[in-house]
Amino acid sequence: MEILQAAAELQARAEKWRQAGQRIGLVPTMGALHEGHLQLVRAAARENDVVVVSIFVNPTQFNNPEDFRLYPRLPEADAALLAPAGCTALFLPSVEQMYPQPTVLTFDFGPLERVMEGAHRPGHFNGVATVVSKLFHLSRPHRAYFGQKDLQQVAVIRQLTADLSFDLEVVAFPTVREADGLAMSSRNRRLAANDRAVAPRLHAALEAGARLVTAGQTAEAAQGAGSRLIAAESAITPEYFAVVDARTLQPLVGVAQPGQPVALCVAAYLGGVRLIDNLVVQV
Template identity: 50%
Template sequence: MQTVRQLPALREAVAAFRAAGERVALVPTMGALHDGHLALVEAAKRAATRVIVSIFVNPKQFGPNEDLAKYPRKELADSRMLSTAGADLLWLPPVEVMYPEGFETTVSVAGVSQVLDGAARPGHFDGVATVVTKLFNQVQPDVALFGEKDWQQLQVIRRLVADLDLPVEILGVPTYRDDDGLALSSRNAYLIAEERARAVALPRALGFAERAIAKGDDPEGALAQARETLAAAGFEVDYVALADAETLGDPVAGRPMRLLGAARIGGTRLIDNIPVTTNEHG
């Protein structure tokens, strides 16, 4: 596996892939890799002949009181995992390469980015849209893969690509979970043992709510019960919401819906989401 940190070397490597007629996939990450990221790499290997993984802890998507400084960084371990997994190239740009002196541009996606996590974390999705646009321009992939755990992020990126006519196919990969149902996340490393044991309340609360809605119970009652369940487990709830799966606005009859939740336990903010199996409510 090649590891490159400067843009000319990246472009040279990608040009060689292109010259050989190969299809290029990109898996953007912030490192601290786990089996969920490796599932993205495996999906990328099925979708393309060359797999590029980027690791960049993007300062522009962290708020002023968020965890940029302590976000886990495991460059050596990540590199070994990716090499074993069969990635072809690791794009590992330093901050000064991604955001050179004088950098002034922000990419903003309205609508889908302004609710839920967008409301709870102002500016977050501007940072995501900006760095993803840069990564797409740097790597120029045929296809890019993102985990469905960050469902709102995935929809923001789909909107970005559609609106700007970017020539990249976006593939979502189902959420990878521990045996007890907790979605894998780099931030799970923050959880102490007692918090980790209680964290499973998040996927379970969403699951109970989804089943209630699917059988015809009042959605608002199901959402309220999920919030109460999380509060009883020691969570501070940011939101539990039923939304249109694409726009993340209010559900619309006949369109796919998604149930999404975000809550804090101790000092750790967890997010999760699941599809809703009925379109009767909206």
């Protein structure tokens, strides 16, 4: 596994791989890797000739400076995990490499970014779209791999890929969970022991809401049940609990139609650490 730090280096390698007829898989990350990330890397290694993993804590997608400052950064430990998982090249750029000048381009994803994460984190998806576009241009992947835990992000990237005609396939993998149901996340490292103990309540609330949806109950009933379960735990400060159409991520009203995919999504704070999770069910 080689480590690249310059954008021009990655561009040159991608051109060489493309000319040799090799297929490139990209796994964009912000580091502090866990098993969920490694599953993406292994999948990319199975399905491509070359695997590029990027680790870049992107400042433009953080609307909370303190969250950016405290985001876990473990490049040496991450590199040790990546080679056995099948990574060919680790891209570890600086902010100056990714943003040689301030970016003024803005994206608008319409209704897709007016709900949930987009509503609560203004500018977040503009930052995501900017850095992902740069990574796509630099690495020229045939496939790019993302985790379903960031359901809305995956939807935004799919729209970005379609609207800008990127010649690649966006591959989404199911959320990887701890034994107690907590979705794996780099931010979990920041949880105090008492907050970590109650964090699985988020997944339990999603499951409670999902049972009502699949039983033919209304979205409002499911949202209420999930919200109450979270509110009953004083250590959790909820931000939203939403029941949406999984195709559009717009709020679901009433009872889901047969065959309609439904996503239950939650965001909450535990001890100052913001966690998100979701569960997709088919009626």
